């Protein structure tokens with residue numbers, strides 16, 4: 505069974521391979537997405553190291569001059585996706601979106617470098633990527649943390665990757681809808697509308713895009729101008745972890761200045777995360793930077809915080825919380841607390857399980873020594889695949905597959921999970 509799953513996962517990666525980049529899935533997402541790509545490279549690394557490095561190289565070939573790495577690269581025309589390059593209008597030769605996504609590349613590149621069989625290739629590719637990833641991290645610090653708080657804000661729900669999380673409801677309600685140019689959604693032609701964000705959320709997503717476009721995509725202006733500015737513990741944990749991993753990689757590649765600066769970013773971030781802790785929920789929460797208030801929404805973002813090296817007592821509390829969630833939902837880890845009123849088992853990030861987040865949470869908990877919870881998360885992840893295939897996401901209650909099918913990063917995570925000792929007989 506393990507062997508079959510590995511073969512199937514490799515087939516999904518091959519099927520979505522467009523030569524130098526992969527699409528997350530045919531139809532629904534026909535271009536290159538930022539964090540999808542970096543996490544998918546981890547899957548390729550199990551059977552084609554050169555192809556894995558190319559995935560990340562292609563992503564960084566489209567980095568902006570200011571250091572930002574866009575969330576979508578529109579390599580080819582495809583009329584089946586909205587909002588396409590004309591809506592973004594970022595003026596790039598190869599069109600891209602104008603916002604970013606969770607910066608997992610630093611983590612992925614260190615992992616690929618250390619696991620590489622072809623050390624020469626890995627050294628050459630990692631050395632070239634190192635300053636580029638560092639430039640992205642510095643861009644975050646300048647453009648998304650202008651007050652130097654140690655934590656960065658996302659300016660659009662799409663930047664978090666958790667598009668319609670309950671976390672954004674209040675802040676997104678402040679985004680107006682007047683002046684939104686008429687549009688037709690296409691995502692609902694490819695996936696069940698009941699699994700996708702609502703029309704009212706889409707109108708606000710597009711208002712933000714139009715607003716940033718009217719500012720010429722100038723990232724020195726976007727932060728203060730955006731009505732949506734949220735500090736997400738999950739997003740920040742990914743950035744902190746990537747900075748810490750980049751520091752380790754820089755040590756190994758003899759780049760002491762990148763190592764020093766990256767360590768400093770990570771240390772400041774970890775210290776600042778404590779402002780987001782909630783004793784009531786036993787997890788971290790988002791902070792609304794517009795109001796200065798914590799957002800009372802117990803979502804998976806605050807559990808993903810454990811991907812960074814948070815204090816041991818916080819990691820233990822998160823493990824306990826995940827165990828409790830597992831007693832309510834059947835499959836870990838639901839993207840929102842099943843006992844909360846807003847929980848929706850099938851709707852994108854308002855309840856369903858996502859294997860990429862399971863993977864990062866499990867990795868963080870393993871570092872924190874929380875092995876029993878790790879086993880439970882890995883076991884549930886493998887069960888979901890066995891029952892429901894390589895879906896985009898799954899109901900935590902019934903394992904129903906949701907969203908797109910033949911999903912690249914789901915397949916990549918399966919290869920990562922199954923490579924762990926004792927993951928499955």
Ligand code: DGY
Nearest residue numbers: 575586587662667691
């Ligand atoms: C989408 O189109 O659903 C994406 O999440 C935006 O990046």
